[in-house]
Amino acid sequence: MQPTRMRITAAVVLFMTAVLQQADSHKMGLGQCKKPDALQDFKPDQFTGLWYVIEIFSTTSKCMTMTFNRTGTGFKVTEAREFVVGRMVNIDHTFSNTGTFTIDDPSNPAVMKANWPSNFLSSADVRIVDTDYSSFAVLFECQFLYVINRHSAVILSREPKLSNTTVDRIKNDLTAFGIDVSDFDIIDHRNCNKPGEADFNWAIDEDTFKFTDPKEDKIPTPSQQPSSPPASEFPDPTEIETVEADATENELF
Numbered sequence: 001m002q003p004t005r006m007r008i009t010a011a012v013v014l015f016m017t018a019v020l021q022q023a024d025s026h027k028m029g030l031g032q033c034k035k036p037d038a039l040q041d042f043k044p045d046q047f048t049g050l051w052y053v054i055e056i057f058s059t060t061s062k063c064m065t066m067t068f069n070r071t072g073t074g075f076k077v078t079e080a081r082e083f084v085v086g087r088m089v090n091i092d093h094t095f096s097n098t099g100t101f102t103i104d105d106p107s108n109p110a111v112m113k114a115n116w117p118s119n120f121l122s123s124a125d126v127r128i129v130d131t132d133y134s135s136f137a138v139l140f141e142c143q144f145l146y147v148i149n150r151h152s153a154v155i156l157s158r159e160p161k162l163s164n165t166t167v168d169r170i171k172n173d174l175t176a177f178g179i180d181v182s183d184f185d186i187i188d189h190r191n192c193n194k195p196g197e198a199d200f201n202w203a204i205d206e207d208t209f210k211f212t213d214p215k216e217d218k219i220p221t222p223s224q225q226p227s228s229p230p231a232s233e234f235p236d237p238t239e240i241e242t243v244e245a246d247a248t249e250n251e252l253f
Contacts, residue, residue, distance in 0.1 A: 033143070049067065049158075138155055
């Protein structure tokens with residue numbers, strides 16, 4: 001297979017995988033969302049930075065991370081992962097999805113609204129259930145859709161591994177809130193690509209949808225294309241005619 005065709009095939013495979021993964025990491029349920037208690041006295045500024053996803057609901061992805069960057073209204077959150085399907089067909093890739101977590105009530109900052117560009121249905125309720133900021137965190141996200149809901153829990157760590165004792169305690173706490181912890185899947189963090197080093201890097205956020213292949217020359221985006229001079233910089237045609245007319249008259253006398 002020619003290199004160009006291989007890259008096109010890779011793009012199609014990753015696109016289809018990304019579309020199918022929109023239901024990934026969530027479970028469906030009936031009725032309203034469960035609302036586990038959010039962490040009291042949550043300190044958003046201490047929560048920023050890189051977190052490794054240790055376990056999450058119903059996924060086949062690997063190398064998942066979440067990076068929290070502080071904004072004036074909450075966080076900009078980038079969820080990165082690699083698809084097992086891409087690995088199976090030898091496509092070296094990364095995928096990232098950047099959304100926003102918005103704090104509605106400053107007196108209760110552990111409760112936020114999550115908006116992901118890959119989820120066009122509505123915002124989701126997200127809660128920081130527990131964290132010590134330096135080693136572990138627990139998030140619960142749920143999106144109510146009239147009579148059903150999509151929900152997920154995430155166990156995070158500042159390192160690629162977390163002790164079994166901590167994981168077991170977290171699951172016991174979630175069970176006490178009525179959350180089925182049997183839906184958790186363990187994330188494999190072995191042999192992960194570093195940011196930007198994969199052959200294919202797919203990234204979406206609220207403003208852009210980008211697919212980059214380092215092997216191809218980069219094509220300028222519309223904002224990078226040379227712009228035409230504004231109309232004000234072009235001479236007025238009537239002025240040109242007047243100048244030419246004046247020049248002709250001067251030659252006659």
